[in-house]
Amino acid sequence: MRAFIAFTKKEITESARTYKLLIIFAVFLLFGMLNPITAKIMPELLSSLLPEGMTVTLAEPSALDSWKQFYKNMSTQLIIFVIVFSGVVANELSKSTLINMLTKGLPRKTVMLSKFTSATLIWTLGLLLCFATTYGYTVYLLPGKLPNIIFSVFCLWLFGVLLISVMLLGGVLFGNIYGSLLVTGGFSLLLMLLNIAPKLQKYNPYLLSSGNMSLLTSDMAAADFSFSIVITCISILFILIGALMIFDKKAI
Amino acid sequence: MSILSIQSLNKSFGEHNVINDLTFAVPENTIYGFLGQNGAGKTTTMKMVLGLLKPTSGSITVCGETVSYGETKTNRYIGFLPDVPEFYGYMKPMEYLVLCGEITGLDRKAVKLKSAELLSLVGLDKANKRIGGFSRGMKQRLGIAQALLNEPKLLICDEPTSALDPIGRKEILDILLSVKGKTTIVFSTHILSDVERICDHVAVLHQGKLVLNGTLSELKQSRQQEKMRMEFDSINDKERILSALAAQNIVPTKVETLEPSLEDLFLEAVK
Numbered sequence: 001m002r003a004f005i006a007f008t009k010k011e012i013t014e015s016a017r018t019y020k021l022l023i024i025f026a027v028f029l030l031f032g033m034l035n036p037i038t039a040k041i042m043p044e045l046l047s048s049l050l051p052e053g054m055t056v057t058l059a060e061p062s063a064l065d066s067w068k069q070f071y072k073n074m075s076t077q078l079i080i081f082v083i084v085f086s087g088v089v090a091n092e093l094s095k096s097t098l099i100n101m102l103t104k105g106l107p108r109k110t111v112m113l114s115k116f117t118s119a120t121l122i123w124t125l126g127l128l129l130c131f132a133t134t135y136g137y138t139v140y141l142l143p144g145k146l147p148n149i150i151f152s153v154f155c156l157w158l159f160g161v162l163l164i165s166v167m168l169l170g171g172v173l174f175g176n177i178y179g180s181l182l183v184t185g186g187f188s189l190l191l192m193l194l195n196i197a198p199k200l201q202k203y204n205p206y207l208l209s210s211g212n213m214s215l216l217t218s219d220m221a222a223a224d225f226s227f228s229i230v231i232t233c234i235s236i237l238f239i240l241i242g243a244l245m246i247f248d249k250k251a252i
Numbered sequence: 253m254s255i256l257s258i259q260s261l262n263k264s265f266g267e268h269n270v271i272n273d274l275t276f277a278v279p280e281n282t283i284y285g286f287l288g289q290n291g292a293g294k295t296t297t298m299k300m301v302l303g304l305l306k307p308t309s310g311s312i313t314v315c316g317e318t319v320s321y322g323e324t325k326t327n328r329y330i331g332f333l334p335d336v337p338e339f340y341g342y343m344k345p346m347e348y349l350v351l352c353g354e355i356t357g358l359d360r361k362a363v364k365l366k367s368a369e370l371l372s373l374v375g376l377d378k379a380n381k382r383i384g385g386f387s388r389g390m391k392q393r394l395g396i397a398q399a400l401l402n403e404p405k406l407l408i409c410d411e412p413t414s415a416l417d418p419i420g421r422k423e424i425l426d427i428l429l430s431v432k433g434k435t436t437i438v439f440s441t442h443i444l445s446d447v448e449r450i451c452d453h454v455a456v457l458h459q460g461k462l463v464l465n466g467t468l469s470e471l472k473q474s475r476q477q478e479k480m481r482m483e484f485d486s487i488n489d490k491e492r493i494l495s496a497l498a499a500q501n502i503v504p505t506k507v508e509t510l511e512p513s514l515e516d517l518f519l520e521a522v523k
Binding site: 002003005006007010013014017018095096097099100101102103104105106107108248249251252 | 302304305306321322323324325327328330331332334337338339340342343351352354355356357395398401402
């Protein structure tokens, strides 16, 4: 346990000193502020761009528009997060910085679990930051009550955790950043392709990142996500166990 | 008692056999010179001892415990210095050693004391900057410090001097000599003069097999030769010896005038 805490601390120090934390927090904060502001000024912006004499009636912006921006931009933020953290396993393997740690008796499982924990922690904090900023500005600029706000962001959080575990698996499998990115990208693509089959949609983890707006508009209820959530949790568990087992057998 | 013993070890990468039925034991409190050309299999053997590589067959025991691949249990007896040690460049040496100490399970206070002691042993106590800016020699010294942190029974050094300048080499060898007695050292290298300087036991690995194994003095005695080297204070003496030899009808097969070696000159010039 002490080794786990020490190594997790090291992971976080590393993120801070190699500017990963700064990039993530800056990007997430920026998007957090932009979401409600874009939603607010979008209609004015559009009407100012229209040729004179032409009138288009645009609906008054609402809180819903702000959250629409939030979930739309989140996919970009997830991609940035994965790119920034894709090297956490790969770099240590390619630079052999792990040799000193492992020959000190640090269990390989601890290495992976520490990396998973620290990446998840940073993802959680980043998402919270972005969520809180968007929430605050939205309440101020575009007041309005919406259902399932917390649950909807929880779904997205869980999807992010799934991607983190896939990213770690990719790093373990290939030992380089490209492998890690390729596996994460391929996995997301696979989920999107599976989503074409309507029968599979409610089981697909992809729902957690695509159905968020339906929760806010009450088109879907929280219960509709239960299969997807269960499947995602099981996937995270299996992917992590797989990554641990492969890492245990990897020549370093 | 042997600290490390290796029994009929084999390792092949695909078709290529790197280690062929290797068997040897390292006695306690020795400096064991592990010699071989580049590619002889020294690093491969060491990585198998550390459980970082999977042997094709054979067994390895450290302090009586069998090493199993992928696990790190036996590594608590071992300190390892890789040939090119890699550190987290964003850390300072003290932070790095504290991390290493916490991983081995030493308590925080003991780690700090021990780290400070080791940093002064390897001469890095004043280098309070990030490791990213260290020279190769400094990294090598920090490597020794981290390897000695858990007071290992067995210290494995993979070519610790190969990449260093003559002074750096001498310093590293001195540090290794100074910890002799507290720990057994396995020292791989292809620099023979380093071995003569500090090792008491020598094994030579060639094409994955041991071709020579024994204490340095034993090995030297077993190959007593008809060669000798003389040094004189004046050229005159040299001439007289040669004429004396001629008078006795002794003809040496080879007479050579020695020049100062580059190493002597270098060491003198940069002193």
